[in-house]
Amino acid sequence: MEYSRANTVPYPPRPEPPEGPAPSALELPPNGAYLDIFQSLLEPTSVLQKHGYRFQQLTDAEIHEKRRCTLQQLTKGLKKALLDGDQQATSADMHPRTWPTMLIYYEDGQTDVQPSTVPCRYHSAAVDRTTKCWMCCGEPVSKATPCNGTNVHKMREYRPSELDRLHQIHETPRFHPDRATSVKFAVAIDCEMGTARNGDSELIRLSAIDYLTGEVLINNLVKPDQPMLHLNTKWSGVTWDQMNEAVRKKTTLKGKSGARRLLWKFVGPDTVLVGHSVHNDLKALKLIHPRVVDSYVVEHKIIEEKKAIEAREKKASEAAARRIEEFLPEIAGLADGHESSLTTNSQMVGNSTTATDGVPKKKKAKGTGDLALKTLLKKYLATDIQTKGNKGHDSLEDATAARDLVHWMVMRILQERDDKTI
Incomplete structure (x- = not known):
C-alpha cells in the first residue's frame, strides 16, 4: 500500500x-x-x-508501595498489609494459624515471601461489558466484595521504571x-x-x-x-x-x-x-x-x-x-428561672426527637x-x-x-x- x-x-x-x-x-x-x-x-x-x-x-518508598497483586483488584497501601516479625511470632504463638503471604518479584530476578495481614481477594473472571457484571459470580461491577480468595498474594512483575512511569x-x-x-x-x-x-x-x-x-x-x-x-x-x-x-x-x-x-x-x-x-x-x-x-x-x-x-x-x-x-x-x-424552664422544654424536645436519632441521614448524590x-x-x-x-x-x-x-x-x-x- x-x-x-x-x-x-x-x-x-x-x-x-x-x-x-x-x-x-x-x-x-x-x-x-x-x-x-x-x-x-x-x-x-x-x-x-x-x-x-x-x-x-513521590519518594522511592512511595513508588514502591504502588505495586499491585496480580489477582487482587484493590490492593491499597502494601505497607499496611505487612506484619513485622515480632508481631507475627507473638500472634502465631498465641493463635496458631496459616498466615497469608506475599510473593514479591524483584528486578534482579530474585523473589521474596513476606507475611501479610490480609488474604488475597479477587474476581476469577472478566467483566461482561453487555451486562456490566462479573462473569465469575454474576454480581454487578459496582459490587465491591470479590467472590474468590487465596492466602497467597502474587505481586505483579514490573519492568524497570514502569512504576515510576505510571505513578510519578x-x-x-x-x-x-x-x-x-x-x-x-x-x-x-x-x-x-x-x-x-x-x-x-x-x-x-x-x-x-x-x-x-x-x-x-x-x-x-x-x-x-x-x-x-x-x-x-x-x-x-x-x-x-x-x-x-x-x-x-x-x-x-x-x-x-x-x-x-x-x-x-x-x-x-x-x-x-x-x-x-x-x-x-x-x-x-x-x-x-x-x-x-x-x-x-x-x-x-x-x-x-x-x-x-x-x-x-x-x-x-x-x-x-x-x-x-x-x-x-x-x-x-429571673434569667436562671427562665433558663430552668427552657431546660425543661428542651429536654422534652430532646426526648421527643430521640426516636429519630437512629434514622440515618439521606446520603446526598455525588456532586x-x-x-x-x-x-x-x-x-x-x-x-x-x-x-x-x-x-x-x-x-x-x-x-x-x-x-x-x-x-x-x-x-x-x-x-x-x-x-x-x-
Missing part, C-alpha cells in the same frame, strides 16, 4: 468540537483591577496542601519546545477518570480552555496507560464506543504523559490553572503546579470566614450575658453537596450543568463552568469594593 501523507492524522490531535455552545470570551472592566483581584485568589502552597494538593514528587508526578517545566508564543495567562481545566483493573484511578479525558478568550485548547479523550475495568460512564460521560472510536481514528492523547505534554504547550510555570477541586485534576494528570485558582477553595474560605465571625459574635454575646449576671443579680435570678460545582453554578449564576443524568459529565462544560464561576467571584469582590467607596 502506497504511503499517503494525506491519510495521516496530525498529532497532537485537534480538540473535539463542543457538544453545546462554545465558551465565550470574558468581558473585563477597563482598568487593571480585575487581574489584581483574580491573582489575589491564588493561595500559598501551605493552604492548598490542606485541600489535598501535593507539591513534591511531574512539575510544569520552564521550557517546552512547542510553547513559544502559545503560553496563556490562565487556563481552565477539567479531567475525567475511569478505573483501571488494578483499582487505580486513570485519566481518560482532558479539557482545557483559555480563561480570558474562551478558546478551546484541548478537548480530547486520553488513551489509558493501564488496562481498564470500567470508564465510570455515569460520572465521566465517556463510553467504550467513544473510546474505541477515538483510538481507531487516532484522536486520543497518548496517556498521561501525552496529556501533560499538550497541556504544557499552553501552560508554563507562571500560568494560573483554574478549576473546581483542581487537586483531583492534577492528581489525574500526575502534575505539580502551585499557581491555582480553585473555586472550591475560594468558596470554602468564605464559608470558614463567616463561621469565624459568627463564633466571635457568639462569644461576645455570651461574655455580655455573663457580665449582666454579675452586675444585676435580680435579673440573673450535589453545598460546595459542588453544580450547586454553586445554580446558586450564583442560575445556570444548570451536568443535566445528562446517567450519561455523565462533559469535561468541557465543567471547565467552562468553573471558569465562569471564578469570573463571577472576581466580579463580586469588585462590586463589594465599589459599594464601599460610595
